[in-house]
Amino acid sequence: QKEVEQDPGPLSVPEGAIVSLNCTYSNSAFQYFMWYRQYSRKGPELLMYTYSSGNKEDGRFTAQVDKSSKYISLFIRDSQPSDSATYLCAMTGGSTLGRLYFGRGTQLTVWP
């Protein structure tokens, strides 16, 4: 299935860098877009969610959705070593509301 595409990385950046994580999708019915953080062998932790197009900011994290391009992004400002994890995008909407479709996840390492 190619509902949601996400570059798995790995992505390695120095502490303090701005990180950009992205996903593309094919299903125009998707309306809710989520970002999860997953540490090794742990469950996904909900970071942010956005409804429809636009931006949402929460501290150092900014989520962007461009429905016309079917493209979503997560920006992390002033990245910290504790941000090192796998970041998963997920989305849902339409008749399958509640069924989350995940990307493969991008593995991020922030080195001091």
Add this chain to the structure above:
Amino acid sequence: EPEVTQTPSHQVTQMGQEVILRCVPISNHLYFYWYRQILGQKVEFLVSFYNNEISEKSEIFDDQFSVERPDGSNFTLKIRSTKLEDSAMYFCASSENTNQETQYFGPGTRLLVL
């Protein structure tokens, strides 16, 4: 902060055996889900459950799988006759009634079928 819990954290079983994975969702949540993640692959939806019945199930959720809410707090996933390819991390999640898109995940059960 309330959280979803799952037991056991690890389960090793022989092919053909039945396993039951247990979850305690967040107490005021009304929608419950099971997902699985095969090593190195995407998190995949299995089933959603609301008001004591299945709301939706994926093509993965065939007759060997079943879910149950045996009491007011537990939510279980049963695999009747495990196969090697059932080896995966199984995650339970829950959401409030009006916010199905915001699902909170448990730590997972790592199932290994030998």
